[in-house]
Amino acid sequence: MRVEIDEPKCVASGQCVVASPEVFDQRDEDGVVIVLDAAPAPALHDAVREAAAVCPAAAIRLVLE
Amino acid sequence: MDTSPTATVPGYPMPRAAGCPFDPPPAVEELRAAPLAKVRIWDGSTPWLITRHADQRALLNDPRVSIDDRRPGFPHVTAHRAGRAHSTPRMVTNTDAPDHTRLRRMVTGPFLVKRVEAMRPAVQGIVDRVIDDMLAGPRPADLLTALALPVPSLVICALLGVPYRDHAFFHHNSSRALDRSLPPEEAEAAGQALIGYLDRLLREKLADPADDTLSDLGARVTAGEMSHDEAVHMGVALLIAGHETTATMISLGTLALLRDPGRLAALRERSEDPKAVAGAVEELLRYLTIVDSALRRVALADIEIGGATIRAGDGLLFDLAAANRDPDAFTGDPAALDPDRPARHHQAFGYGPHQCLGQSLARLELQVVYGTLYRRIPTLRLAVPFEEIEFLPDGITYGVRALPVTW
Numbered sequence: 315m316r317v318e319i320d321e322p323k324c325v326a327s328g329q330c331v332v333a334s335p336e337v338f339d340q341r342d343e344d345g346v347v348i349v350l351d352a353a354p355a356p357a358l359h360d361a362v363r364e365a366a367a368v369c370p371a372a373a374i375r376l377v378l379e
Numbered sequence: 380m381d382t383s384p385t386a387t388v389p390g391y392p393m394p395r396a397a398g399c400p401f402d403p404p405p406a407v408e409e410l411r412a413a414p415l416a417k418v419r420i421w422d423g424s425t426p427w428l429i430t431r432h433a434d435q436r437a438l439l440n441d442p443r444v445s446i447d448d449r450r451p452g453f454p455h456v457t458a459h460r461a462g463r464a465h466s467t468p469r470m471v472t473n474t475d476a477p478d479h480t481r482l483r484r485m486v487t488g489p490f491l492v493k494r495v496e497a498m499r500p501a502v503q504g505i506v507d508r509v510i511d512d513m514l515a516g517p518r519p520a521d522l523l524t525a526l527a528l529p530v531p532s533l534v535i536c537a538l539l540g541v542p543y544r545d546h547a548f549f550h551h552n553s554s555r556a557l558d559r560s561l562p563p564e565e566a567e568a569a570g571q572a573l574i575g576y577l578d579r580l581l582r583e584k585l586a587d588p589a590d591d592t593l594s595d596l597g598a599r600v601t602a603g604e605m606s607h608d609e610a611v612h613m614g615v616a617l618l619i620a621g622h623e624t625t626a627t628m629i630s631l632g633t634l635a636l637l638r639d640p641g642r643l644a645a646l647r648e649r650s651e652d653p654k655a656v657a658g659a660v661e662e663l664l665r666y667l668t669i670v671d672s673a674l675r676r677v678a679l680a681d682i683e684i685g686g687a688t689i690r691a692g693d694g695l696l697f698d699l700a701a702a703n704r705d706p707d708a709f710t711g712d713p714a715a716l717d718p719d720r721p722a723r724h725h726q727a728f729g730y731g732p733h734q735c736l737g738q739s740l741a742r743l744e745l746q747v748v749y750g751t752l753y754r755r756i757p758t759l760r761l762a763v764p765f766e767e768i769e770f771l772p773d774g775i776t777y778g779v780r781a782l783p784v785t786w
């Protein structure tokens with residue numbers, strides 16, 4: 315699984331950080347998403363899928379490899 | 380579909396069923412099962428009512444859907460808000476991208492997930508102190524004024540830099556500014572009182588800055604990034620949104636649990652399990668959906684959805700409670716309160732770019748309250764029969780006038 319972000323869409327809600335703190339963080343100055351791990355281990359996939367599902371801006375895309 | 384003037388368009392808001400104070404109006408749930416339909420609001424206009432979870436997500440995140448309340452066709456909540464639309468400065472709550480993105484990023488700092496999480500010990504301290512005071516006070520007590528209002532008010536006051544000693548003033552005027560049953564002049568006067576109050580506070584912060592959000596907004600005014608008026612209105616929005624909603628979630632949620640002692644006991648036993656408490660909070664947010672007056676938008680272009688064509692200029696109402704009871708979106712029986720249900724994708728905080736700015740803070744406060752109150756006061760119970768509790772159907776949020784409890 316590869317995690318892609320459509321950054322201009324991100325509204326800095328932090329929902330992804332709550333769902334999957336291992337994979338997502340927020341920029342200090344404006345809260346915009348940062349991907350910490352673009353190729354997360356399988357054990358994290360459920361949490362990453364939840365992050366994509368709760369993102370209010372549909373800014374997280376998961377590419378299955 | 381029949382759009383002739385003789386077709387009957389149901390009025391909105393719709394009444395709840397007698398004896399079912401926690402359930403959305405039956406007529407709203409019926410509309411969810413039918414093709415997309417229009418409703419008639421206070422000024423006689425007929426916006427669309429969006430009730431399905433999937434339709435709400437698609438439209439609330441669609442750039443062809445605007446929150447700009449000065450556009451013709453925008454379905455205002457009240458005559459008061461309609462009258463003010465053109466004199467209200469531009470804020471997060473009435474702008475689309477890119478203005479919205481600019482304004483919102485100015486206030487995301489204090490609401491970052493990690494900054495909010497760092498407040499957990501302070502919030503726990505506040506909740507413990509408020510419960511100590513309640514236990515030391517008279518019985519029965521009104522849970523609303525003894526706990527539900529003080530907790531979020533103390534938190535938002537500390538975050539913004541508003542003196543808590545003024546709480547009687549801002550509680551009173553916030554609830555009046557949002558009360559749809561008041562004459563427009565009175566709601567307007569309450570709103571103006573809050574604006575005047577925040578204006579004075581912002582001037583004090585400009586002269587003597589502190590480590591708080593109002594001072595940060597003041598610094599942005601000085602730097603020319605936002606106007607003084609924009610900062611004042613942002614302060615008012617944060618002060619009102621920061622206490623009314625969370626207070627309602629604490630009181631209404633406690634009432635729902637007191638009426639369902641098995642669930643309350645189960646939650647109490649799992650008070651020390653953060654995941655269980657967090658899950659229960661999400662389910663309560665879904666089940667209660669306290670934002671009662673639909674979210675408002677206007678279409679900027681023709682949009683095909685749900686078998687209907689929304690035309691440019693049509694108003695859109697999003698009934699969040701209807702989406703949160705949508706059987707296509709939630710497992711099991713959505714009409715039941717079930718803390719074990721996966722509910723994180725609920726719409727209680729809205730969806731899209733305007734989704735609640737304060738949601739992480741609200742979640743933190745609710746997790747601490749729900750994880751502490753029933754553990755510290757295991758014998759908490761209603762001090763009056765359930766039937767005597769008075770619900771408030773005319774606010775932006777749906778709550779109770781008072782919650783008499785004893786222990």
Ligand code: HEM
Binds near residue numbers: 728
């Ligand atoms: C349980 C408590 C809360 C609930 C249920 C709630 C619900 C909502 C909802 C549904 C919206 C979306 C409005 C729309 O799209 O038109 C919203 C927006 C907002 N909320 Fe909350 N809220 C809560 C707590 C808070 C708190 C604690 C704060 C601030 C400290 C806050 C600040 C805001 C702000 C500033 C917006 C406007 C965001 C924007 O338009 O970009 N809310 N809230």
Ligand code: SF4
Binds near residue numbers: 323327331346369372
């Ligand atoms: S959940 Fe979506 S909008 Fe929110 S911070 Fe993450 S990517 Fe951005």
